Amino acid sequence: MSDVIKMTQDEMNDRVARFADQKGNDQLMITQSIPGFQRDIYSIIGKGVSEDAGTQPGIVDSEGFNVAYVGAAPDNGSAMHTHNEEVEVFIPITGQWAIYWNEDDDMEEVVLGPMDCISVPAKVMRSFKNVGDTYGHLLVIIGGTENTTVSRPQGVIDAAEAAGLVLDKDGKMVAAE
Secondary structure (H helix, E strand, O other), X not given: OOOOOOOOHHHHHOOOOOHHHOOOEOOOOHHHHOOOOOOEEEEEEOOOEOOOOOOOOOEOOOOOEEEEEEEEOOOOEEEEEEOOOOOEEEEEEEOOEEEEEOOHHHOEEEEEOOOOOEEEOOOOOEEEEEOOOOXXXXXXXXXXXXXXXXXXXXXXXXXXXXXXXXXXXXXXXXXXX
8 A cells, every 4th residue: 555645735735626616717718708698717627628727726736637617698609619639528507508419400409407517529629508597507527637728619719709708829818800
């Protein structure tokens, strides 16, 4: 048992993120300025997918995965996007959430309620939306340890630019010119 480690209370406290202390970011992604995609994203473990250079997660050390909470009013959620290497898991905490995959005429969906779960593989185009009638929360888990980027259809990129935001060469959000 030589590989077992001990941790002090202070060391473990650095690995606790109390929800009451977290601040939702309503502009973590360029798409959050587009009508229908407004949401609060709480970076709980790791930076996950963040286009905001100032993202400060509750727990910095992600150790192979990232955890975020998403809060959104009805008819709001995420625009279509894909992760090139990471699996993304969605688990509604409250409300009803539609998870969509594929695009255009090939789009599919499943509606999930509290504690249901879906795992979307890498390279699959996906989005989600609160389809309930009240503000809801969704738990999102993304594989990987780095602050990764997503790919989006050109129409989503154009809509974000029309709403005033683009990405710089480093993949961080800046005002459109």
